Amino acid sequence: MxxxxxxxxxxxxxxxxxxxxxxxxxxxxxxxxxxxxxxxxxxxxxxxxxxxxxxxxxxxxxxxxxxxxxxxxxxxxxxxxxxxxxxxxxxxxxxSLELIPVLLLTVLLIISVLTDIRKQVILDAVTLPMLGVLTIIRLFIGNESFWYYLIGGIVGFLLLFLIAIVSKGGMGGGDIKLYAAIGIVLGPGLTVMSLVLASFVGAIAGLFLMMIGKLKRGQPIAFGPFIMIGTLFSYVYGREIWDWYMDIFL
Ligand SMILES: [Zn+2]
Structure with missing residues (x-):
C-alpha cells in the first residue's frame, strides 16, 4: 500500500x-x-x-x-x-465511486486557490464547466438522493449570494459559483459547515497576519484558501466536528 x-x-x-x-x-x-x-x-x-x-x-x-x-x-x-x-x-x-466527485471538487478548489492568491479572482472558465460536470456526476454517484445534492448547490449559491449583497462586494461572483459547486458535492448541511469553518479559519489567519504586520486593517485577503480548508475538513470530519460542537455547547 x-x-x-x-x-x-x-x-x-x-x-x-x-x-x-x-x-x-x-x-x-x-x-x-x-x-x-x-x-x-x-x-x-x-x-x-x-x-x-x-x-x-x-x-x-x-x-x-x-x-x-x-x-x-x-x-x-x-x-x-x-x-x-x-x-x-x-x-x-x-x-470508491465517491472519490470521483470529491477529487474533481478538490481540483476545482486547488485552481481557485491558485488564481485567487495571484489575482484575487476565481475563474468562471474553470468553475462553470466543473459545476456542470459535478451536477451530472451527482445524478449517478452519491449516498444521498440527487435532490439532496441539488439543494446543497442551491444553498451554497444563495448563502454566498446573500453575503455578497450584505457585504456590498466583499464576496465576489466567483466565490458564489464556487459555493454552488461545493454544495453539489457536500449537500446542504456540510456546505453550511464548510462556510462556517472557512470564515472561522479565515478570521484567525487574518488576525494573525495583522499581528505580525503582514496585513493592514481593511485590506482584502484571498478567501479561496479558507474555502478550500473549510470544504475538505467539513467533508471528511463533518460528523466529528458536529458531535464535538454539540458536546461542548449543548
Ligand atoms: Zn529565465
Whole structure:
C-alpha cells in the first residue's frame, strides 16, 4: 500500500505543476498548450530538469537556470498544495465511486486557490464547466438522493449570494459559483459547515497576519484558501466536528 501512496503523491505533485500552468495561462488568457513551458522573464524554453515539482525550485535556489530571475514561490506552493490535498482526500475516502466527485471538487478548489492568491479572482472558465460536470456526476454517484445534492448547490449559491449583497462586494461572483459547486458535492448541511469553518479559519489567519504586520486593517485577503480548508475538513470530519460542537455547547 505504501507503494501506491507514494505513486499517488508523485502523480499529485506532477498534476500540481500542471494546475500552476493552467491557473497562470487562464489568468493571462493564453493557450494551455502553446507555447511549451518557458521562463516568463527570458522566455527560454525549460529543460525537463527544470520541471521536476518542488525539487527543481529547491535545486535552482528559486532562480531561473538561464537568466537567474527569481521564480515565484507560488510554483512549489501549488505543487505541494495539490499533493497534500489530493493525498488527504484519497486517504480519507479510499478507492470508491465517491472519490470521483470529491477529487474533481478538490481540483476545482486547488485552481481557485491558485488564481485567487495571484489575482484575487476565481475563474468562471474553470468553475462553470466543473459545476456542470459535478451536477451530472451527482445524478449517478452519491449516498444521498440527487435532490439532496441539488439543494446543497442551491444553498451554497444563495448563502454566498446573500453575503455578497450584505457585504456590498466583499464576496465576489466567483466565490458564489464556487459555493454552488461545493454544495453539489457536500449537500446542504456540510456546505453550511464548510462556510462556517472557512470564515472561522479565515478570521484567525487574518488576525494573525495583522499581528505580525503582514496585513493592514481593511485590506482584502484571498478567501479561496479558507474555502478550500473549510470544504475538505467539513467533508471528511463533518460528523466529528458536529458531535464535538454539540458536546461542548449543548
Ligand atoms: Zn529565465
Amino acid at each position: 505504501i507503494f501506491i501512496d507514494i505513486l499517488v503523491l508523485i502523480y499529485a505533485l506532477i498534476l500540481g505543476s500542471f494546475f500552476n500552468v493552467v491557473a497562470i495561462r487562464l489568468l493571462n488568457k493564453e493557450s494551455l498548450v502553446f507555447p511549451p513551458s518557458h521562463c516568463i522573464h527570458c522566455r527560454h524554453r525549460l529543460h525537463v530538469l527544470d520541471l521536476i515539482p518542488v525539487l527543481s525550485y529547491l535545486f535552482l535556489n528559486g532562480k531561473c537556470r538561464y537568466c537567474k530571475a527569481p521564480i515565484s514561490p507560488l510554483y512549489p506552493f501549488g505543487e505541494l498544495l495539490t499533493a497534500v490535498s489530493i493525498f488527504f482526500v484519497y486517504k480519507s475516502i479510499g478507492l
